[in-house]
């Protein structure tokens with residue numbers, strides 16, 4: 202076949218791969234972009250939640266679904282378990298305290314949702330085996346993960362460490378009230394689809410995703426469902442006039458479902474976010490939408506579609522309410538810095554505890570509690586029958 206400079210299909214494979222890499226780093230996955238464009242052309246503007254669901258979770262081309270997703274230092278963002286293994290050790294300490302408070306039952310179930318590479322689960326299992334063998338013997342570990350490629354990765358990570366681990370695709374597979382132990386997530390809820398709204402002089406308007414001059418753009422319109430306004434009524438705070446805000450209806454629905462799974466124990470949620478009164482303020486006129494690509498952040502979700510992460514802060518007031526309605530009691534809402542100190546991170550900071558063996562940069566340990574880094578995440582503990 203002769204080479205036509207205007208038709209990449211005629212180019213040699215190396216040149217096509219180079220073009221693909223350039224597209225991934227600028228506009229995103231061409232198949233996904235075409236699919237979203239076609240959907241808007243056929244059905245009209247999409248809610249931002251629908252757009253975010255396609256960008257992150259499309260079964261073939263979504264950011265979290267494609268097998269080439271890179272995590273940690275190689276990837277786009279660093280979560281606490283990817284930063285330093287002391288994080289998993291301290292979560293394990295939390296679990297050991299809870300297990301003992303529950304009367305050291307013979308079976309203690311931990312459900313971890315959205316486990317990424319499985320790093321946290323592996324750290325928990327290793328620390329439990331070495332420091333809390335009684336807990337390790339009682340531990341049953343369920344991983345709930347939507348992405349098949351990440352499930353496979355977690356299975357590889359846990360093969361040699363976790364004696365008793367199982368995988369589920371969705372929380373729906375867990376019978377209500379059946380979990381006796383802890384249901385936990387780290388940076389899951391900030392990656393769930395959100396609607397976007399803007400407060401105007403005439404009330405809330407939704408920001409849809411439309412096409413303008415052939416490019417994706419925000420398109421204001423009436424609210425797609427009454428639950429959006431209800432969300433703000435229930436948390437008791439409205440965004441100030443002119444401000445944009447995200448509405449995490451899916452996050453709250455997920456959390457309610459998680460609360461219902463718990464029979465006895467703690468629902469532990471670690472994420473970026475604030476109580477409602479700190480989220481919808483004139484200091485955040487553009488909302489909290491943030492995209493991650495190779496450890497840089499930007500506020501443009503219409504770039505690198507399918508190749509950058511999209512996040513929005515969690516409204517912890519909405520979660521607390523949902524949990525309480527489902528029969529849970531709030532034990533604490535604090536920063537990750539406060540929470541890790543309460544579990545004894547000083548022992549690592551002052552060198553008394555050196556688990557696991559090996560050299561770990563001190564700056565990574567500090568990042569777990571630094572207020573400008575991961576220390577600012579919030580940790581919500583809600584309990585049932587404790």
Ligand SMILES: C[S@@+](CC[C@H](N)C(=O)[O-])C[C@H]1O[C@@H](n2cnc3c(N)ncnc32)[C@H](O)[C@@H]1O
Pocket residue numbers: 265280281282283314315316317318320321345346347348351370371372386387388389392393455
């Ligand atoms: C930002 S990553 C966090 C990974 C990990 N917890 C960590 O701290 O490194 C979000 C994870 O949640 C998963 N996920 C997204 N929606 C989910 C859902 N509804 N149920 C379970 N997992 C989900 C993603 O596939 C991914 O594994």
